[in-house]
Amino acid sequence: xxxxxxxxxxxxxxxxxxxxxxxxxxxxxxxxxxxxxxxxxxxxxxxxxxxxxxxxxxxxxxxxxxxxxxxxxxxxxxxxxxxxxxxxxxxxxxxxxxxxxxxxxxxxxxxxxxxxxxxxxxxxxxxxxxxxxxxxxxxxxxxxxxxxxxxxxxxx
Amino acid sequence: xxxxxxxxxxxxxxxxxxxxxxxxxxxxxxxxxxxxxxxxxxxxxxxxxxxxxxxxxxxxxxxxxxxxxxxxxxxxxxxxxxxxxxxxxxxxxxxxxxxxxxxxxxxxxxxxxxxxxxxxxxxxxxxxxxxxxxxxxxxxxxxxxxxxxxxxxxxxxxxxxxxxxxxxxxxxxxxxxxxxxxxxxxxxxx
Numbered sequence: 001x002x003x004x005x006x007x008x009x010x011x012x013x014x015x016x017x018x019x020x021x022x023x024x025x026x027x028x029x030x031x032x033x034x035x036x037x038x039x040x041x042x043x044x045x046x047x048x049x050x051x052x053x054x055x056x057x058x059x060x061x062x063x064x065x066x067x068x069x070x071x072x073x074x075x076x077x078x079x080x081x082x083x084x085x086x087x088x089x090x091x092x093x094x095x096x097x098x099x100x101x102x103x104x105x106x107x108x109x110x111x112x113x114x115x116x117x118x119x120x121x122x123x124x125x126x127x128x129x130x131x132x133x134x135x136x137x138x139x140x141x142x143x144x145x146x147x148x149x150x151x152x153x154x155x156x
Numbered sequence: 157x158x159x160x161x162x163x164x165x166x167x168x169x170x171x172x173x174x175x176x177x178x179x180x181x182x183x184x185x186x187x188x189x190x191x192x193x194x195x196x197x198x199x200x201x202x203x204x205x206x207x208x209x210x211x212x213x214x215x216x217x218x219x220x221x222x223x224x225x226x227x228x229x230x231x232x233x234x235x236x237x238x239x240x241x242x243x244x245x246x247x248x249x250x251x252x253x254x255x256x257x258x259x260x261x262x263x264x265x266x267x268x269x270x271x272x273x274x275x276x277x278x279x280x281x282x283x284x285x286x287x288x289x290x291x292x293x294x295x296x297x298x299x300x301x302x303x304x305x306x307x308x309x310x311x312x313x314x315x316x317x318x319x320x321x322x323x324x325x326x327x328x329x330x331x332x333x334x335x336x337x338x339x340x341x342x343x344x345x346x
Contacts, residue, residue: 059297059307062297062300062301085204088304088306089204089304
């Protein structure tokens, strides 16, 4: 059991393994950190739902190397990301930009929340305004009859 | 009694809502499925480079096979730029069409040997035929990324001014050539 737990915890740690190979890394730790930051925002165009930082695909590796080349050449993070967007479109960004075509994406959840809030509030208000109508005399009688019934299954 | 059990009309619509949502979703999914059936893959990334100048490149030739492939040299003629690799299975299925195009003499085809061992590229061309005017090597995807290439084969039709006029993602079929690319070349040559 103990062994199993150790194995499990090791496996959990292994989940965060890097795709970035040591020989790809830049010598300057600050530049390397920037490269990682940029890479985490860029989608591996072949694998669709991985960042190029995580992906082992060859194109992702070449994109990582290109990011690092551009950093050493003196480009800013924004310039590098703009370059990739210029090649692959907004698709290459894992986090969609805030613009007209993505408005519904960004504001949709908020809109739903507001809509839900409005529905809840209006329902509560209506409940306050219209209390349940009192029972009619016939219903009162039916109720007392029902509560006085002791034999189960008696349908009268 | 009967009066209190009747549901007012206005209160009924929330119960129809789930049905409406499910039908709408079904419609969207159905459309996407039909798109794939008809060969319009919704996962294809539309190229943002269409009608923009091609990126500039200067790629070394395959060993002992003609000149380097330079973007500058392509100006003045309409050309097809085909991104391929000897490792690429789909390129092999496309190859007969490229050979046909080269034979027709309608347009010159240049190859970008993407992420390939030059010896293997040459061997592949010797074995399957060589439709290319020039072939440039792009071992580290620099030019492929500049063209926004996702997977080989991809082909770009470039006009005399060096502007990208058409992009084919995946193999060119005989049909694509006849109905899309050839007419476009005739138009660009006017």
